Amino acid sequence: MFNEKVHILDHPLLQHKVAILRDENTGVKEFREIVSEIAALECYEATRDLPLEDVEIKTPIATGTFKQLAGKKLAIVPILRAGLGMVDGILDLIPSAKVGHIGLYRDPETHQPVEYYCKMPSDIAERDVIILDPMLATGGSASAAITFIKGYGCKHIKLMNIIAAPEGIAVIQKDHPDVEIYVAAVDEKLNDHAYIVPGLGDAGDRIFGTK
Numbered sequence: 001m002f003n004e005k006v007h008i009l010d011h012p013l014l015q016h017k018v019a020i021l022r023d024e025n026t027g028v029k030e031f032r033e034i035v036s037e038i039a040a041l042e043c044y045e046a047t048r049d050l051p052l053e054d055v056e057i058k059t060p061i062a063t064g065t066f067k068q069l070a071g072k073k074l075a076i077v078p079i080l081r082a083g084l085g086m087v088d089g090i091l092d093l094i095p096s097a098k099v100g101h102i103g104l105y106r107d108p109e110t111h112q113p114v115e116y117y118c119k120m121p122s123d124i125a126e127r128d129v130i131i132l133d134p135m136l137a138t139g140g141s142a143s144a145a146i147t148f149i150k151g152y153g154c155k156h157i158k159l160m161n162i163i164a165a166p167e168g169i170a171v172i173q174k175d176h177p178d179v180e181i182y183v184a185a186v187d188e189k190l191n192d193h194a195y196i197v198p199g200l201g202d203a204g205d206r207i208f209g210t211k
């Protein structure tokens with residue numbers, strides 16, 4: 001159904017945690033904590049291709065040649081607001097990553113993304129970028145964010161979501177066939193308000209307690 005750029009991360013820990021997010025009885029504190037944990041687990045897969053280099057290390061027993069990260073420059077870019085919930089989980093694993101921010105909200109009538117904020121690291125063009133947003137619904141917000149970041153000259157961009165609709169994945173594959181997508185669940189469809197069914201509701205509201 002999807003091409004090799006789409007990575008559906010169905011590890012049991014991820015499935016378990018996503019189910020907790022879906023539950024309408026899950027409160028703000030637990031929701032926020034689990035979004036962060038899921039981001040860290042997804043990060044583990046999304047960084048599988050990071051380059052390594054040889055280093056010589058002396059253990060208490062012997063000297064050997066081992067592998068460490070080659071120091072590739074990374075940036076993560078959460079799409080505000082909901083993407084903010086994924087930042088700490090990634091920084092726990094990659095503390096040296098720089099963080100850019102892009103503010104987009106979906107117009108409730110047209111469902112089109114509206115940009116209201118942007119701040120990127122000054123050397124973003126030299127960095128590999130992972131865009132963060134829990135929800136990929138119509139794909140409009142993520143596609144606009146990718147176009148925007150490509151405008152800075154970024155060549156290697158990945159998109160990390162928690163739940164996607166098939167419609168959103170199709171949009172990214174069409175608009176940005178070079179972008180790898182990492183997602184923990186692909187749901188059935190969108191409803192008339194362009195919400196993911198069954199989904200988890202409005203991720204931003206549930207992370208920040210605004211409803």
Ligand SMILES: O=P(O)(O)OC[C@H]1O[C@H](OP(=O)(O)OP(=O)(O)O)[C@H](O)[C@@H]1O
Binds near residue numbers: 080083111139194
């Ligand atoms: O794929 P799309 O159809 O564009 O929908 C997904 C977008 O909608 C949500 O943001 P929202 O507009 O609710 O903003 P918020 O994060 O501030 O709540 C979500 O976090 C995505 O950014």
Ligand SMILES: O=c1cc[nH]c(=O)[nH]1
Binds near residue numbers: 195200201
């Ligand atoms: O289901 C959806 C769709 C867009 N944004 C959300 O937060 N949830």
Ligand SMILES: [Mg+2]
Binds near residue numbers: 082202203204205
């Ligand atoms: Mg929202």
